[in-house]
Amino acid sequence: MRIRVLDILHQTMADGPGFRTAIYCAGCSHACKGCHNPQSWDFNAGKWMEVDELLEIIKADSMSNVSFSGGDPFYQVPAFTELARRIKQETNKTIWCWTGFTLEQIQANPALSPMLEYLDVLVDGPFILEQRDTSLLFRGSPNQRIIYLHGAPPSDDIPGTVPLEKLR
């Protein structure tokens, strides 16, 4: 199974708490005014990468958790679900995912909802330029929510590495 990937950032600290491997996928149709990344809208940008290949890159970095961004990963649900499922099965890493859909839209659509089971955190909803607030953490406007999909916030520390509070 393949994902259309625009970019991969290693040990980024901008895409969720702590060090993260961020998979930026290609393609988004939400067309939010003022989008920070309009070059990611093109579904043909970037290149195809196999889920196996992405998993090896993610596993090779024992210090980092994982983030899915774009673009919008929810336009490539089957392959991202497979990647997320295997990350949860084969590693102890947490997964944060950004989307322009709301949680309610995803839950109501069986073509979108399968990925939710394997994500730890969803940052949902479109960016609304008129509500832009640069003081917000990991999101651009207050309609976007940081949702802990399984109750409590996940531990984004990785056993065996320096605790995050010592890195900050």
Ligand code: SF4
């Ligand atoms: S959902 Fe994100 S990537 Fe898509 S248009 Fe909106 S801000 Fe840009």
